[in-house]
Amino acid sequence: MATDRPLSLFRNMAAKIAAIPMILTAMVVFVGGTFWTITYSFTNSKLLPRANFVGFDQYERLWNSSRWLVSIENLMIYGICSLILSFVIGFLLAALLDQKIRYEDAFRTILLYPFALSFIVTGLVWQWILNPDFGIQFIVRSMGWESFAFDPLYNPKIVIFGVLIAGLWQGTGLIMVLMLAGLRGIDQEIWKASRVDGIPAWKTYVFIVIPMMRPVFITTLVIVASGIVRLYDLIVAQTGGGPGLASEVPAKYVYDYMFQGQNLGQGFAASTMMLLAVAVVIIPWAMLEFGGKKRG
């Protein structure tokens, strides 16, 4: 009988059943795994996770490690540059491809193909191209410009930008495709309207289209940002963290200590700090996004 309010548990039953894999993943893997990580970050686990608690020892060591501090600084620089440039380049490319051009398939595939290649080789190829002894610097010098210097991977001050060049080359194609999907979701009437009103194309993009693409931008932001936080393979392949410690990043610290250094506790402490930083950003965002406000 439909006269009484049904138990709220059984409302939208199909939706809830469909969401079970998600709920399990969220609660068991992500929440469970995070708490597991945090717990073991207070132990002196080495090769195997063992519940031998040592308080804040791992954290003390972490924050006394110059490598960890360098890693954080590098991630900041890389993160900010990568975020801004990915968005700008990705959006511009998508806007160009959205001009109803011919050969769109070919152009799109060319811009996207680096994404298909593994980081190991992306790093290797860019390591070559940026190598002063046989890469770009060598070519330019052999053309007569003897004083030309371009060796980002071997200069500790700018090595992180050398990684950025490869990172952008590999990743902007995906951003472009995401943005393109977003643009394709925009009502074509918008363009007609703005043309009738005589609004220049760039203004239409900046003031009308981009605000309409907010959901796509959030998706892209999470993809780019999570990629930045987890940046690991590219560094390993391109610089190995060098010269010296100049291009170390936190995820590499985590990996190296967990598996290379056989010190799980230290790796867990480092990843707990990373997750804490992420939580500090995400929780306020979620409260802002979901707090009270609803569509309806």
Next chain:
Amino acid sequence: MGNKASAIDMPDVVLEPRTLVEGPSGPKPKKRLSRRNIMIYGTLIVICLYYLLPLYVMVVTSLKGMPEIRLGNIFAPPVEITFEPWVKAWAQACTGLNCEGLSRGFWNSVRITIPSVLASIVIASVNGYALANWRFKGADLFFTILIFGAFIPYQVMLYPIVILLREIGLYGTLWGLVIVHTIFGMPILTLLFRNYFTSLPEELFKAARVDGARFWGIYFRIMVPMSLPIFVVAMILQVTGIWNDFLFGVVYTKPEFYPMTVQLNNIVNSVQGVKEYNVNMAATLLTGLVPLIIYFVSGKLFVRGIAAGAVKG
């Protein structure tokens, strides 16, 4: 899109706006040579050259013999073209004792990639749909946790997931690996689908409910057909991620299921001994072929998406 049939409709009049924007009117300029097009194509071609440069280096290197590579000029075209590195990468390169090159793991990669891509996309799109349109209690919380999960470094989760899979008895099996890929693809994909479905007009969803469609009916009949571009993006993400995955492939399965990347890693990543750069490059290009083909083929769906996406009502 032809609107010409309708008497009330006006867009045909509106469709001449280029002249409005660009100034002087008059006979329509030849489209292909307009200044605007030269700029667009010029820019695109220059950008494409930058994107293609590393590919050029890789292809050229893969066609050289080792003595030529030692000469050092990575940009020089091969003096003597040899396909030996390609043959070696595909069929002869050794992984320990097995000298069958990449071919050994190819079908394993296919066997892993297809179910993993399908499972992760189906589950994530249903998640996104449930979150965007059905908004049950607690949905926002789970969604926030998922986004948080996107930032967890994979490596940290290795051992907990080993234990998890052991407990449900799927450790070391193909299905265990499919689950792992589904779990780690879930945050980004769910976000992708949720945000896309949110941007679709909600009234369509309501109309379908009034029309008697239920959860699955709306999903399959209304949402999925309208979302081709985002399914393509999801497929690109997953095919690439899973095809190129190395760590999960070796940690969660046994040698009989090892994907192609294990061989790629063994070819490219051997620390000691002489590096055969030409074979490395050939192996990389061979491994990348499958995602590349998928990108190119799925592009058709992308263009078709225009028609679906354009209709807001």
Next chain:
Amino acid sequence: MKALRNAILASTALCAGTAVSATELEVTHWWTSGGEAAAVAELAKAFDATGNTWVDGAIAGSGGTARPIIVSRIIGGDPMGAFQFNHGRQAEELIEAGLLRDMTDVAEAEGWKDIVNPPSLLDGCTVDGRIYCAPVNIHSWQWLWLSNKAFEDAGVAVPTNWDEYVAASDALREAGKLPLALGGQPWQAAGLFNVLTVALAGPDVLVKIYGDGDTEMAAGPEMERVFQAAADARDMSQGSNIQDWNQATNMVITDTAGGQVMGDWAQGEFAVAGEVAGEDYSCLPGLGVNALIDTAGDAFYFPVVDDPDITAAQDVLAATLLSPETQVAFNLKKGSLPVRGDVDLTAANDCMNKGLEILKAGNTLPSTTQLNTEDTNNQLNDLFVEFFNDPSMTPEDAQARYVDIVKSKD
């Protein structure tokens, strides 16, 4: 009973071909490059000859890649039959957790105690008097490789010890050569430093510091001298853009660098390039100061499994790995030294023979993988890669941090 069964098994292993059942044994290792793979093939061949089957699970990328895979398989309850580790403290915890098999019975049946030379190798496998691994080779770090041609070009004699080498560095610079080739990877920097320690402060100091955690020694004058020498080495290595160790070796081969401090695996590179020891290049064990061999190396461990067939096959493999024929075949291909003193390596070259002689004379010391946990080694890597790449870091600062690491080691 058990000993008897093992004895029978071991003897069947030796009388190859008479084994009753063929068992597939999955072996995980990270020997994937050309020479290494050929060496593994010798092991597999010998094992297959016992009637069992070697299932190869090669994962390239050294311990950092292979270790999580091996540990996952063991935790996941689905372990491989055997796996390669560097012998020493890496496997300690797995042994304590009871996840690895006690191979003492096989060792006793085969008499490893008597044949393994130096005996310290077996110590690396021993926990509480029980033996848990089968060592297969010795890789010593203590070598300085020099290009004869580079010194000729610089107009100086090929040095015979570290001090001469340092003195020759200016001449090398003037001749346009890089005095010391050093790759950018952290483990190379730490390795160089440890070799300097052995050569200049002596093996006892190294063992005291790493073995006993002697911080006074670490802060003492002997180590001060080593840090000054490391600063010299840093100056000598400035000006190269190389990452991999074999690229550094290649600079010595092509005579663009004077020399390189690297383990005996570098020898393989010289051999591939067709260089002849003594003519094209010289090798100085222990930097020409303390001619020593450290007993780093590889060993196989055997996880505990339920299947008795696999357990039996593990015993057979352990016995096979140390048999004289396998040792000779394997180590010739691998370029490493055998773990038993009673085999004949007539095919060995000049440098390898130097090593064998030192080994015979008993001049060995335990390796850092035996003395330190990987955690400590990793911290040392971090310290020294920074030191060798950042000229603004003084030897005094570096030593202070070195003492901290020694203090916190366990």
Next chain:
Amino acid sequence: MEPSISIRDLVLRFGAITVLNGLNLDVKQGEFVVLLGSSGCGKSTLLNCIAGLLDVSEGQIFINGRNVTWEEPSDRGIGMVFQSYALYPQMTVEGNLSFGLKNARVPKAEVQERVARAAKTLQIEPLLKRKPAALSGGQRQRVAIGRALVRDVDVFLFDEPLSNLDAKLRADLRVEIKQLHQRLRNTMIYVTHDQIEAMTLADRIAIMKGGEVLQFDTPNEIYNRPASRYVAEFIGSPTMNFLEGTVDLSEAPRFAGSQATFDLDGYSFADRPAGGPAAFGIRPEHIVTGPEAAAKPIRFDTRVDLVEPLGSDTLAWVHAGDQSFWVRMDGQSAVRSGDSLPIGFDPQRANIFDMQTEARL
């Protein structure tokens, strides 16, 4: 006869925000009811609740005497038309029309027959094979109406169906909807913020504000006897003029304003009026000007500030002292800004509202 739709004490909350606040409404069989209000008043929310697209927090909804509060939208016997048409872009017009029937497992032959009938009624037969993208706005809305039509339901719900159309098309479709209702005699609930649509279409109008129904009555009654000052101001353009002052009921009812004091002879008071501070409202079209004004019981001498000629009418913005009025005059009036203009009106045509409660006296 029992009501077609009956809403009892309906409450809807989103978190801390109450959107519908104990709402009651009874709609008769075959009645055309318009829900009118400014945006955010809860009218669309109410419609969505009736449709079952939103879960209510408290209260009940009955359709044809059946409690449907927790039934699926499709089981309630309703059809709905949306502002954005909400046509399924990947289906043809025919597919759009038949989607609901297929979901209800109606036999194929009957589906075809019903689609054909609806297409005929709405004159969209030539469009059946097209996709929505190839239709104009007006055609799309016709298809959207058709989708409700084929369902053979008793209740039609319209959610601002004409807001996306241009003015001329809107007027045409308004007439069509009215004709459709006359022919079908279904119950229709129609949400709009356009008072002209409301006045022309409705049998009864429900004026909503803040999640409550302020007045539910015929267009005529709402226009002539608005229940509150808000309703009075909301209906009519330009809006009603107000004089603020005091009503004295101690003897013959009188109104004392700042500019004038006058008797309220012939004003029909509500049941139990109370005196006190009040606003006296008179619509611009109930004010006469020029010589005729002299005959009216209430008169002002004003000066014209602004004139808006509309062709059919002329609007003038005039003032007398600090009291301003909108006045509607004949379309051909020669009044100019700056002229002096006598105006007058009857108290019978006025509406007086309590200053505190805003209710009509």
